Amino acid sequence: MADTASDEGTGRELSAWQIMGPLIDSVTPMAVRVAATLRLADLIGSGTASVADLAESSGADPDALGRLLRHLVCHGVFDEPEPARYTVNGTAALLYSDHPSGMRFSLDLDEFGGRMDFALTGMLHTVRTGKPAWEKVFGAPFWADLAANPAVAASFDATMGAESEQVHDAAIGYAWPARAHVVDVGGGKGALLAEVLQANPEVRATLFDLPETTARAREFLAERGLDGRCTFAGGSFFDQLPTGGDIYVLRHVVHDWGDEEAGTILRRCAEAAGDHGRVIVIESHGTSGDDPGMFAEMDLRMLLISGGRERTVEDYRALASAAGLRVDDVHATRRGQVVLDCVTADITH
Ligand SMILES: C[S@@+](CC[C@H](N)C(=O)[O-])C[C@H]1O[C@@H](n2cnc3c(N)ncnc32)[C@H](O)[C@@H]1O
Numbered sequence: 001m002a003d004t005a006s007d008e009g010t011g012r013e014l015s016a017w018q019i020m021g022p023l024i025d026s027v028t029p030m031a032v033r034v035a036a037t038l039r040l041a042d043l044i045g046s047g048t049a050s051v052a053d054l055a056e057s058s059g060a061d062p063d064a065l066g067r068l069l070r071h072l073v074c075h076g077v078f079d080e081p082e083p084a085r086y087t088v089n090g091t092a093a094l095l096y097s098d099h100p101s102g103m104r105f106s107l108d109l110d111e112f113g114g115r116m117d118f119a120l121t122g123m124l125h126t127v128r129t130g131k132p133a134w135e136k137v138f139g140a141p142f143w144a145d146l147a148a149n150p151a152v153a154a155s156f157d158a159t160m161g162a163e164s165e166q167v168h169d170a171a172i173g174y175a176w177p178a179r180a181h182v183v184d185v186g187g188g189k190g191a192l193l194a195e196v197l198q199a200n201p202e203v204r205a206t207l208f209d210l211p212e213t214t215a216r217a218r219e220f221l222a223e224r225g226l227d228g229r230c231t232f233a234g235g236s237f238f239d240q241l242p243t244g245g246d247i248y249v250l251r252h253v254v255h256d257w258g259d260e261e262a263g264t265i266l267r268r269c270a271e272a273a274g275d276h277g278r279v280i281v282i283e284s285h286g287t288s289g290d291d292p293g294m295f296a297e298m299d300l301r302m303l304l305i306s307g308g309r310e311r312t313v314e315d316y317r318a319l320a321s322a323a324g325l326r327v328d329d330v331h332a333t334r335r336g337q338v339v340l341d342c343v344t345a346d347i348t349h
Contacts, residue, residue: 036107041095102162112155161191171195173333183245186253190217241272266323
């Protein structure tokens with residue numbers, strides 16, 4: 001039998017349940033999500049709030065909320081400086097609605113994130129079959145499910161654009177030529193293009209996405225006064241893309257898909273970019289060496305959701321090459337997103 005593990009501080013023997021605890025705990029991840037959904041950090045603000053007041057303002061049961069907070073405090077989320085009164089500590093501050101990570105919204109169980117978490121209950125099905133859990137759990141493949149549920153699709157678009165610090169990082173992570181025409185393929189609600197257009201007054205843009213998403217993007221850019229330099233095209237990137245762009249961007253799009261579909265999307269970009277355009281692929285987890293844990297987690301998550309996958313730079317090179325592209329440059333952004341700058345194969349720009 002293996003040596004018995006002991007707690008470093010007390011020297012006491014640890015039970016098997018204590019050793020496995022952090023790996024098998026399914027209570028804490030859900031407790032944090034409930035706190036995010038009830039906006040507890042926003043409600044406490046920079047002061048102290050009693051559990052009774054928090055229950056009242058969040059519409060929760062006081063006894064149940066107190067028990068939730070007690071659990072969270074034990075895990076370092078929120079402080080309890082005096083009995084049944086709570087403050088926001090450094091960890092809980094990540095749950096403020098205006099935090100640039102967009103974490104509160106992403107964890108909100110009433111939004112897309114909640115649906116995504118629920119999909120994880122189908123992991124056994126995925127591992128047994130190799131098929132996404134989404135269809136098993138929700139009765140339709142991921143993109144069909146979104147198409148059939150406009151509120152979920154709108155929440156998905158909002159979630160994709162919520163991580164403003166990562167969007168900003170991508171926008172400053174590429175040297176957009178001053179007068180380029182940038183086509184954002186699968187551009188979502190337009191968060192990246194808004195940043196690019198704002199910072200580059202002579203850049204023009206086209207946002208290409210599914211028609212409903214394109215309509216939301218038009219509103220988003222109009223609210224920021226940027227729609228004058230942007231055209232909007234609704235359609236499928238498995239069909240023809242608008243031609244005439246200088247740069248075709250795919251941010252967080254390729255990892256949604258298996259190799260066959262990803263190859264088709266890249267080929268459509270290569271065809272539209274033609275001899276003089278470039279295709280820029282931006283992904284969060286481009287190198288398994290940077291953070292193997294995050295890479296592996298996101299890789300599994302993409303398989304469960306839509307049958308996608310995370311890829312190494314070498315995987316992207318192979319995919320690009322099969323689609324008629326050559327990776328001309330690879331670099332990381334300040335926050336570690338990977339940017340692959342591709343040109344049509346055999347052409348040097
Ligand atoms: C993960 S989101 C990324 C959005 C955005 N590029 C970003 O960085 O936040 C993938 C995008 O692909 C779009 N999409 C999915 N299937 C598509 C299709 N067949 N044709 C065009 N866009 C599609 C979705 O609507 C969504 O906006």
